[in-house]
Amino acid sequence: MIDQEITTPEPGVISYQAQSLWDTAQALGFPAAIWRLPHRAEAVLLVSLREQIARRQPDLEALPTGFLLSPFLHAQPDEVLFLEGDLIFTLNESGQVLRMESPLGEEHPLVRPFLDAAAQVPAKAAPLAPTHLHPLNDEVPVPTGTFQNAVAQAVAAIREGYFDKVVLSRTKTLTYADDFPPLEAFQRLCRAYPTAFVSLVRLPERDEMWLGATPETLVELDANRIFRTIALAGTQRASTESGTLLPRQEVRWGQKEIEEQALVSRYIIECFKKIRLREYLERGPKTVLAGNLYHLQTEFEVDTQEVNFPELGTVMLRLLHPTSAVCGTPKEPALRFLTSVEGYDRSFYSGYLGPVNVERASNLYVNLRTMRLAQGVATVFAGAGITEDSDPEREWEETELKCQTLLRVLAPDPTT
Numbered sequence: 173m174i175d176q177e178i179t180t181p182e183p184g185v186i187s188y189q190a191q192s193l194w195d196t197a198q199a200l201g202f203p204a205a206i207w208r209l210p211h212r213a214e215a216v217l218l219v220s221l222r223e224q225i226a227r228r229q230p231d232l233e234a235l236p237t238g239f240l241l242s243p244f245l246h247a248q249p250d251e252v253l254f255l256e257g258d259l260i261f262t263l264n265e266s267g268q269v270l271r272m273e274s275p276l277g278e279e280h281p282l283v284r285p286f287l288d289a290a291a292q293v294p295a296k297a298a299p300l301a302p303t304h305l306h307p308l309n310d311e312v313p314v315p316t317g318t319f320q321n322a323v324a325q326a327v328a329a330i331r332e333g334y335f336d337k338v339v340l341s342r343t344k345t346l347t348y349a350d351d352f353p354p355l356e357a358f359q360r361l362c363r364a365y366p367t368a369f370v371s372l373v374r375l376p377e378r379d380e381m382w383l384g385a386t387p388e389t390l391v392e393l394d395a396n397r398i399f400r401t402i403a404l405a406g407t408q409r410a411s412t413e414s415g416t417l418l419p420r421q422e423v424r425w426g427q428k429e430i431e432e433q434a435l436v437s438r439y440i441i442e443c444f445k446k447i448r449l450r451e452y453l454e455r456g457p458k459t460v461l462a463g464n465l466y467h468l469q470t471e472f473e474v475d476t477q478e479v480n481f482p483e484l485g486t487v488m489l490r491l492l493h494p495t496s497a498v499c500g501t502p503k504e505p506a507l508r509f510l511t512s513v514e515g516y517d518r519s520f521y522s523g524y525l526g527p528v529n530v531e532r533a534s535n536l537y538v539n540l541r542t543m544r545l546a547q548g549v550a551t552v553f554a555g556a557g558i559t560e561d562s563d564p565e566r567e568w569e570e571t572e573l574k575c576q577t578l579l580r581v582l583a584p585d586p587t588t
């Protein structure tokens with residue numbers, strides 16, 4: 173937990189900007205994460221004043237303030253990256269620091285030099301022009317057609333009874349120049365998607381950043397100890413070709429999407445059953461807007477104090493990940509199938525990420541609608557839930573739409 177609030181800046185006293193702090197963390201080689209929770213105006217920037225990122229068990233009760241980042245598949249059982257919250261800055265919408273907090277204290281030998289260095293950096297970001305991201309080609313390293321073949325194989329395997337659903341994914345690759353401004357990209361996504369969890373994470377030891385705007389809560393534990401998770405699946409475009417938003421009440425779902433989403437809900441209920449928890453609230457499914465897409469969503473809620481289960485968040489995190497929204501059901505055969513046919517490493521895509529014990533809350537999201545930025549190459553990841561009624565071309569188009577959640581904001585097509 174944060175135990176020391178350093179300063180509440182008064183007008184004219186401190187004028188740190190997100191950009192200077194971000195640039196300083198980068199110059200000094202420190203890991204950093206910036207995020208904006210859904211429906212919030214303020215963003216939070218965390219700087220970890222150490223070069224190495226810790227590997228920790230995702231134990232929400234035991235962890236101090238920080239930011240978790242889990243890959244889809246763990247190298248070691250349950251081990252995830254943990255960025256320690258040595259400095260936490262709350263920012264307004266224009267990136268100005270409103271509050272700073274640190275468990276170390278302002279005069280700590282690492283904190284003071286960092287703040288002094290940040291005060292020297294001119295807060296200038298290059299504006300994000302549409303030309304900053306350039307399409308490289310559609311699918312690297314997997315050749316075009318492979319995704320559709322994998323979908324066809326999955327449909328055949330489902331019809332033969334090996335599993336009920338599998339989520340197959342692919343990448344889309346673009347290039348960017350040295351002057352690509354990640355923080356400006358983050359702010360653009362915040363403005364475009366007020367209901368998403370928008371985040372940018374810098375991992376110096378891997379020389380990469382992850383930028384995304386995900387709609388999917390995995391585990392939320394709020395300050396009142398209320399646990400929440402959601403079942404999210406089923407996808408259709410939210411606007412017409414000309415860009416007009418289709419009214420939510422007019423959205424109709426086919427049998428394929430209804431079943432695909434019901435499998436995710438059932439999976440969550442099975443997790444509750446495993447721990448014999450019956451006192452959960454279930455709301456939905458209802459149609460929700462996620463950027464350029466509509467999904468079906470069911471919400472689940474538990475008052476952990478009422479059921480006397482303080483460690484529910486951690487227990488459910490272990491049981492839920494990877495959910496049927498990113499892996500499949502039953503989990504084991506679906507996972508075996510996807511790792512053998514996808515042909516690439518998902519890395520942090522479809523893992524989870526988010527703040528832990530920040531302002532007494534933990535908010536972990538499934539890492540969807542995300543891109544990796546590394547050495548001039550931006551890799552966008554997207555997947556689609558495959559059931560026995562899937563059509564390979566339609567699933568391809570669905571992954572294309574999911575890639576567009578980021579690309580329509582960061583690399584809009586100049587011809588449209």
Ligand SMILES: C=C(O[C@H]1C=CC=C(C(=O)O)[C@@H]1O)C(=O)O
Binds near residue numbers: 388553554555556558
């Ligand atoms: C796997 C992704 O989305 C999941 C979440 C919502 C809807 C989904 C679907 O309709 O297939 C996916 O299960 C992704 O965005 O890469």
